[in-house]
Amino acid sequence: MYGWHGRLLRVDLTHQKVSIEPIAPQVLKDYIGGRGLAIRYLYDEVNPQVDPLSPDNKLIFTTGPLTATTAPTGNRYMVVTKSPLTGALAHSNSGGDFPTWMKRSGFDMYIFEGRAESPVYVWVNEDDVQIRSAEHLWGKEVPETTDALLAETHPEAKVACIGPAGENLALMSAIMNDKHRAAARSGVGAVMGSKNLKAVVAMGKKNPAFYDDAGMRALSVELSKEVGVDVKKGSNLRIYGTAYVPQVTNALGILPTRNFQAGTFEGVDKIDGVALKNTYLITHKPCYRCPISCGRLTEVPEGKYAGKGEGPEYETIASLGSACGVDDLAGLLKANYRCNELGLDTISTGLTIAAAMEMYEKGIITEEQTGMPLRFGDADAVIEMVNRIGYRQGFGAILAEGSYRLGERYDHPEMSITARKQEFPGYDPRGSQGMGLLYATSNKGASHMEGDVAYEEVFGVPVKSDPLSTEGKAELVARFQDAFALIDSGGICVFFAIRYVFTKERMVWPIRLTQLLNLTTGANYTPEEAMQAAERVYTLERMFLLKAGSGPEQDTLSPRLLHEPLPDGPAKGRVVDLDKMLPEYYAYRNWPRGVPAPEKLAALGL
Amino acid sequence: MRVRVKLIANYMKLLPPGTKGNTFELEVAPGVTIGDVLGPLGVPLDDSTVLLLNGYQVEADALLSEQDMITAFSAIAGGDRSLSQPDAQKITM
Ligand code: SF4
Numbered sequence: 001m002y003g004w005h006g007r008l009l010r011v012d013l014t015h016q017k018v019s020i021e022p023i024a025p026q027v028l029k030d031y032i033g034g035r036g037l038a039i040r041y042l043y044d045e046v047n048p049q050v051d052p053l054s055p056d057n058k059l060i061f062t063t064g065p066l067t068a069t070t071a072p073t074g075n076r077y078m079v080v081t082k083s084p085l086t087g088a089l090a091h092s093n094s095g096g097d098f099p100t101w102m103k104r105s106g107f108d109m110y111i112f113e114g115r116a117e118s119p120v121y122v123w124v125n126e127d128d129v130q131i132r133s134a135e136h137l138w139g140k141e142v143p144e145t146t147d148a149l150l151a152e153t154h155p156e157a158k159v160a161c162i163g164p165a166g167e168n169l170a171l172m173s174a175i176m177n178d179k180h181r182a183a184a185r186s187g188v189g190a191v192m193g194s195k196n197l198k199a200v201v202a203m204g205k206k207n208p209a210f211y212d213d214a215g216m217r218a219l220s221v222e223l224s225k226e227v228g229v230d231v232k233k234g235s236n237l238r239i240y241g242t243a244y245v246p247q248v249t250n251a252l253g254i255l256p257t258r259n260f261q262a263g264t265f266e267g268v269d270k271i272d273g274v275a276l277k278n279t280y281l282i283t284h285k286p287c288y289r290c291p292i293s294c295g296r297l298t299e300v301p302e303g304k305y306a307g308k309g310e311g312p313e314y315e316t317i318a319s320l321g322s323a324c325g326v327d328d329l330a331g332l333l334k335a336n337y338r339c340n341e342l343g344l345d346t347i348s349t350g351l352t353i354a355a356a357m358e359m360y361e362k363g364i365i366t367e368e369q370t371g372m373p374l375r376f377g378d379a380d381a382v383i384e385m386v387n388r389i390g391y392r393q394g395f396g397a398i399l400a401e402g403s404y405r406l407g408e409r410y411d412h413p414e415m416s417i418t419a420r421k422q423e424f425p426g427y428d429p430r431g432s433q434g435m436g437l438l439y440a441t442s443n444k445g446a447s448h449m450e451g452d453v454a455y456e457e458v459f460g461v462p463v464k465s466d467p468l469s470t471e472g473k474a475e476l477v478a479r480f481q482d483a484f485a486l487i488d489s490g491g492i493c494v495f496f497a498i499r500y501v502f503t504k505e506r507m508v509w510p511i512r513l514t515q516l517l518n519l520t521t522g523a524n525y526t527p528e529e530a531m532q533a534a535e536r537v538y539t540l541e542r543m544f545l546l547k548a549g550s551g552p553e554q555d556t557l558s559p560r561l562l563h564e565p566l567p568d569g570p571a572k573g574r575v576v577d578l579d580k581m582l583p584e585y586y587a588y589r590n591w592p593r594g595v596p597a598p599e600k601l602a603a604l605g606l
Numbered sequence: 607m608r609v610r611v612k613l614i615a616n617y618m619k620l621l622p623p624g625t626k627g628n629t630f631e632l633e634v635a636p637g638v639t640i641g642d643v644l645g646p647l648g649v650p651l652d653d654s655t656v657l658l659l660n661g662y663q664v665e666a667d668a669l670l671s672e673q674d675m676i677t678a679f680s681a682i683a684g685g686d687r688s689l690s691q692p693d694a695q696k697i698t699m
Pocket residue numbers: 073075095096285286287288290291292293294295493494495496
């Protein structure tokens with residue numbers, strides 16, 4: 001077999017049993033790998049109604065056929081499970097080194113099931129797979145856990161682990177790999193914690209051969225050069241990371257500000273990529289085999305915010321920064337570092353704190369509940385709440401449930417900025433209408449990683465379009481969603497892949513990605529077949545949602561976005577026109593009333 | 607009339623020398639377009655640039671009025687170019 005190993009590792013934590021199983025070649029071809037392969041298994045093996053934090057849920061790590069190849073940015077893995085935050089699907093993506101090492105351990109996929117009686121970690125060194133006690137690591141934060149595991153396994157191994165937040169079942173807890181990279185969203189860390197699984201350590205030298213070795217290497221070099229030329233010319237992602245984006249969203253009036261009460265932030269110049277570059281940036285840092293290198297290695301050398309780590313990227317600036325009204329860059333960095341060390345998703349954490357701040361300022365909650373003043377702009381309060389969420393202390397125990405449950409508890413659902421109970425990324429959809437439709441329909445709840453139409457509405461890719469218009473957004477969202485399903489199943493990074501997906505006519509035509517897949521696997525996809533596989537993946541995920549009870553009635557947004565017009569900026573006066581776009585979207589997908597039509601399912605072989 | 611120009615991120619290098627931050631003001635005559643202002647600075651006026659006038663997307667031929675705010679930034683994808691799709695015919699699968 002080429003490109004894929006055709007093998008999965010199954011770890012039964014309840015019975016401390018490990019088994020290796022073949023994966024049918026047809027399943028690999030039909031679902032590509034990564035996110036696609038995982039949903040096929042999750043759908044077949046897990047009852048969608050299951051309690052996400054019970055032993056009956058399964059936690060799946062998957063790589064794609066392009067992971068650990070010569071393809072630029074072939075460094076991703078996906079964590080797929082039923083989400084405790086949304087009650088729907090979680091598929092969280094991460095890069096760094098761990099995914100490549102995981103693939104080299106000789107498996108396309110790890111499936112963790114059941115629940116260990118006491119804390120364990122799993123050490124995968126090719127076919128030597130050990131379930132070891134992690135009692136001595138329980139309670140430890142991510143950097144310490146990672147260092148300890150490297151010391152007791154192998155210095156060249158790579159680690160994915162949870163921090164205290166995952167152990168304490170915070171619903172926005174992440175799985176951190178290589179210390180600073182996160183499969184962040186939808187509470188995947190809590191699922192890992194519920195299984196008493198502290199960490200997974202991987203290494204190996206097994207990699208499937210390419211179907212066409214010379215061809216794959218040549219194309220990889222060609223594409224790497226193509227990107228490299230642009231990077232040399234002065235790539236924003238290289239120079240500033242995604243941290244330059246707040247200037248863009250602020251200009252468009254869609255930078256989440258004080259819990260989405262406004263779309264422009266007066267402190268933007270203090271927390272953007274330029275400010276970062278002039279102060280705490282040490283250097284840019286790439287994931288494995290990435291010519292772009294958007295990662296930021298930063299350090300606050302001294303003072304109460306002293307710390308060192310990776311970040312912030314845009315989403316973190318928007319959530320822990322402007323959404324909390326924070327314009328103190330050092331404080332924002334500290335909050336970012338603490339999220340990474342505790343194993344928390346910065347987006348959901350920041351927006352949950354922002355919701356609490358709005359409640360506090362409006363007198364809905366008081367110091368009696370919160371234990372301390374929670375005012376917008378107070379970086380110390382943000383950092384303290386991050387710590388309390390991670391350890392579930394005091395009011396942190398309530399915030400650890402996310403903003404949706406906070407809004408319900410205090411009877412102000414409009415202050416929870418969520419779709420499918422998951423907090424929004426940093427684009428106010430009232431000024432970016434396609435993003436509104438995207439959040440409402442995403443299988444994983446509000447996310448930019450499931451079809452980021454901000455590429456078009458904000459950044460002009462594939463073509464410039466008016467973010468305030470709803471025209472044509474239904475097709476665009478569906479196409480982006482499918483394109484992202486392809487990218488996530490392949491195992492490469494969106495930042496690279498996006499330039500090889502669309503035509504100027506806004507059609508998806510992933511000719512380069514298809515070539516990469518074919519040279520790697522020999523599967524001989526046409527671009528149409530690759531896109532059909534992507535739609536198959538997206539649709540099967542939707543079927544999982546329908547069975548989980550997260551169907552069309554959940555295809556909506558928090559009331560604020562639908563009923564409270566933005567008060568400022570270019571999108572002033574606008575709400576999300578979801579009523580107009582949603583029926584168009586269902587029609588385009590052939591999902592009558594939000595349910596895939598039988599002929600659609602048949603055409604996709606589902 | 608006076609207008610303001612904001613150049614974001616990698617376009618900041620096109621700002622007039624001595625500009626503080628990413629924004630400067632200038633005096634323009636009536637009838638002047640965004641392109642007239644940005645072209646001479648070296649801002650690419652093609653698909654690789656997104657242009658905003660007071661936060662709304664416009665083309666380079668948009669006319670300016672008193673107190674307008676012009677914003678320009680590069681369209682991104684990977685290495686900051688908008689698309690790299692080769693023509694279908696040029697590629698053999
Ligand atoms: S573009 Fe950024 S996130 Fe993507 S692979 Fe490169 S460094 Fe990692």
